[in-house]
Amino acid sequence: DQQVKQNSPSLSVQEGRISILNCDYTNSMFDYFLWYKKYPAEGPTFLISISSIKDKNEDGRFTVFLNKSAKHLSLHIVPSQPGDSAVYFCAAGSNTDKLIFGTGTRLQVFP
Amino acid sequence: GAGVSQSPSNKVTEKGKDVELRCDPISGHTALYWYRQRLGQGLEFLIYFQGNSAPDKSGLPSDRFSAERTGESVSTLTIQRTQQEDSAVYLCASTLWGTEAFFGQGTRLTVV
Numbered sequence: 001d002q003q004v005k006q007n008s009p010s011l012s013v014q015e016g017r018i019s020i021l022n023c024d025y026t027n028s029m030f031d032y033f034l035w036y037k038k039y040p041a042e043g044p045t046f047l048i049s050i051s052s053i054k055d056k057n058e059d060g061r062f063t064v065f066l067n068k069s070a071k072h073l074s075l076h077i078v079p080s081q082p083g084d085s086a087v088y089f090c091a092a093g094s095n096t097d098k099l100i101f102g103t104g105t106r107l108q109v110f111p
Numbered sequence: 112g113a114g115v116s117q118s119p120s121n122k123v124t125e126k127g128k129d130v131e132l133r134c135d136p137i138s139g140h141t142a143l144y145w146y147r148q149r150l151g152q153g154l155e156f157l158i159y160f161q162g163n164s165a166p167d168k169s170g171l172p173s174d175r176f177s178a179e180r181t182g183e184s185v186s187t188l189t190i191q192r193t194q195q196e197d198s199a200v201y202l203c204a205s206t207l208w209g210t211e212a213f214f215g216q217g218t219r220l221t222v223v
Contacts, residue, residue, distance in 0.1 A: 043215050043216050044154070044202070044204075045214070098161075099212055101146070101153065101156070103152075103153030103154075104153045
């Protein structure tokens with residue numbers, strides 16, 4: 001049973017436009033959510049997080065939105081840059097259990 | 112060190128041999144995870160250690176896989192009688208309770 005799902009395995013966006021990566025979850029007990037970025041041959045690196053008590057968190061070009069009623073979160077990158085090309089993982093956790101990761105979305109930003 | 116350290120970075124082993132992978136977490140982090148990523152696949156959860164609680168082993172794919180952690184320090188992941196399908200990048204992450212996890216660079220295991 002996949003508790004955290006990223007239904008789009010890949011996304012291609014033109015440089016300068018907005019990239020929107022989506023993530024759905026099933027467990028209403030999750031109380032924080034995170035996005036990670038992974039380049040080839042490197043470990044994932046933490047990008048941005050959001051607590052379940054918020055619906056938006058912004059850090060520079062990256063904004064995460066949380067819709068608890070829909071059990072959906074999204075990561076917006078604007079403007080997208082070629083260096084953003086990577087695999088993005090969403091993850092969800094609670095204070096009583098382990099982090100659960102999605103399967104990832106490969107983002108390609110082309111000139 | 113400042114980050115999560117994994118060793119070796121690369122390991123090539125013959126089918127049927129045992130391998131041991133090591134993870135040095137960030138000092139003070141109470142939780143430690145092992146994941147693996149096969150080529151073209153997502154992150155596959157293997158095992159989770161949290162403080163002195165019994166580890167969550169629900170992700171271990173077979174009894175050939177085992178992991179240990181002494182207190183809040185080093186962890187080792189052991190794969191016995193390796194098979195070709197064990198070839199993957201094995202990632203370790205550590206975290207404080209309820210915060211983001213920090214990953215190591217991974218160990219690329221190739222079983223030939």
